[in-house]
Amino acid sequence: MSSESSPGNVSSVARHPPFILFWFGRVMSTLSFQMLSVAVGWQVYELTGSAFDLGLVGLAQFVPMVLLTFVVGQVADRYDRRAIASVCMVVESLAAGALALGTYHGWLTRDAILALVALGGAARAFESPTMAALVQGVVPRPLIPQAAAWSTSATQTAHILGPALGGLLYGLGSMTAYVVACAFFFVGGVLVAFIRAERAAATREPVTLKSVFSGIAFIRSRPVILGTLSLDLFAVLLGGATALLPIYARDILHTGPWGLGLLRTAPALGALAMSIFLAHYPIKRNVGRMLFSSLVVFGLATIVFGLSSHLALSMAALFVLGASDVVSVVIRFTLVQLQTPAEMLGRVSAVNSLFVGTSNQLGEFESGVTAALFGVVPAVLIGGAGTIAVALLWMVLFPQLRRLKSLEG
Numbered sequence: 001m002s003s004e005s006s007p008g009n010v011s012s013v014a015r016h017p018p019f020i021l022f023w024f025g026r027v028m029s030t031l032s033f034q035m036l037s038v039a040v041g042w043q044v045y046e047l048t049g050s051a052f053d054l055g056l057v058g059l060a061q062f063v064p065m066v067l068l069t070f071v072v073g074q075v076a077d078r079y080d081r082r083a084i085a086s087v088c089m090v091v092e093s094l095a096a097g098a099l100a101l102g103t104y105h106g107w108l109t110r111d112a113i114l115a116l117v118a119l120g121g122a123a124r125a126f127e128s129p130t131m132a133a134l135v136q137g138v139v140p141r142p143l144i145p146q147a148a149a150w151s152t153s154a155t156q157t158a159h160i161l162g163p164a165l166g167g168l169l170y171g172l173g174s175m176t177a178y179v180v181a182c183a184f185f186f187v188g189g190v191l192v193a194f195i196r197a198e199r200a201a202a203t204r205e206p207v208t209l210k211s212v213f214s215g216i217a218f219i220r221s222r223p224v225i226l227g228t229l230s231l232d233l234f235a236v237l238l239g240g241a242t243a244l245l246p247i248y249a250r251d252i253l254h255t256g257p258w259g260l261g262l263l264r265t266a267p268a269l270g271a272l273a274m275s276i277f278l279a280h281y282p283i284k285r286n287v288g289r290m291l292f293s294s295l296v297v298f299g300l301a302t303i304v305f306g307l308s309s310h311l312a313l314s315m316a317a318l319f320v321l322g323a324s325d326v327v328s329v330v331i332r333f334t335l336v337q338l339q340t341p342a343e344m345l346g347r348v349s350a351v352n353s354l355f356v357g358t359s360n361q362l363g364e365f366e367s368g369v370t371a372a373l374f375g376v377v378p379a380v381l382i383g384g385a386g387t388i389a390v391a392l393l394w395m396v397l398f399p400q401l402r403r404l405k406s407l408e409g
Contacts, residue, residue, distance in 0.1 A: 022131070025195070037166070038261055038264060043170075045246045051376070057117055060117040069353070076349065091123035092127070104175050145338070150275075160268040167261025171258065225335050228328070238366070245264060253309065253310070262311070266318035267318040274324075299385065
């Protein structure tokens with residue numbers, strides 16, 4: 001690990017103005033997305049009262065990501081990544097504005113909400129991997145591990161503020177939450193547009209089946225990266241219970257939109273605390289052991305949350321869940337950045353985003369379906385136990401990952 005990543009130099013990324021714009025742009029975009037998640041989830045549940053429909057919201061975000069993954073990678077490696085990310089945030093701003101207009105004029109049905117969520121999901125399918133690929137252009141290579149931790153802290157800062165702000169604004173009216181999210185997305189797009197980043201050399205190879213699937217081929221050639229991505233996919237797919245938080249807030253913990261905001265904030269608060277800790281004290285050894293241990297803790301925290309009927313205990317379990325989850329996030333992000341050539345980082349980041357999107361959005365759909373079939377609490381308990389089982393299985397399937405000593409290795 002570079003000496004620039006040491007605790008004494010933790011502020012070094014702050015010396016790079018492009019990274020500051022990147023950080024705040026990411027905060028604004030993710031903040032808006034989290035606000036919309038609270039507002040849309042609560043509004044859909046008010047309209048239909050269906051756990052299955054809550055799962056459909058996650059599916060509407062996930063499907064565009066699957067369909068566009070390979071297009072996104074090609075675009076990110078051939079064109080200006082800064083411009084792509086900025087335009088995507090403006091499109092997401094327009095989608096949030098349409099939700100506000102639909103609420104104001106009274107035509108916003110469940111299907112209309114799902115359509116607008118899908119539009120935002122398509123824009124986010126381009127934005128997420130493009131922003132990830134942009135990191136190499138805004139900080140020197142030795143600072144990438146540190147930038148990974150602070151980039152994660154940007155996301156988690158938004159995860160903390162977004163749900164609470166979304167719940168508060170929804171209490172004033174759903175249209176208010178949508179209007180503020182619309183404005184924040186636009187501000188994020190403007191900030192990213194002003195980034196002066198070092199441009200990666202655009203790929204000149206013709207678009208062929210080989211180039212389209214080169215991101216997957218690269219990941220398959222790196223067992224450690226493949227193991228990390230697939231572990232995150234299956235573990236969080238099974239352990240993701242965030243889609244059920246509106247039900248927990250209203251029917252189990254007997255609280256309102258403000259309580260839902262607190263529940264969504266708790267895991268982000270734990271993740272932020274851990275990401276700041278990792279920025280000061282980067283992971284240097286026993287990476288594999290730390291990764292698998294964190295996933296087991298994640299599963300146990302999910303089980304505790306599923307059994308809890310008290311708001312304070314539920315928030316504590318979610319805090320631990322978020323802190324343990326961010327360890328794998330930082331490890332995955334850093335491995336991809338350090339081991340991928342700049343000219344194909346867009347394609348690899350697109351596949352990485354597909355894995356992340358699968359574990360989150362499809363995980364929400366899985367939770368909704370499982371809850372509809374077995375009940376809310378059993379669905380969460382099954383997910384927590386499944387996460388632990390996957391972590392143990394992957395220790396056997398990917399011995400290289402289990403034995404991984406350092407991020408550089």
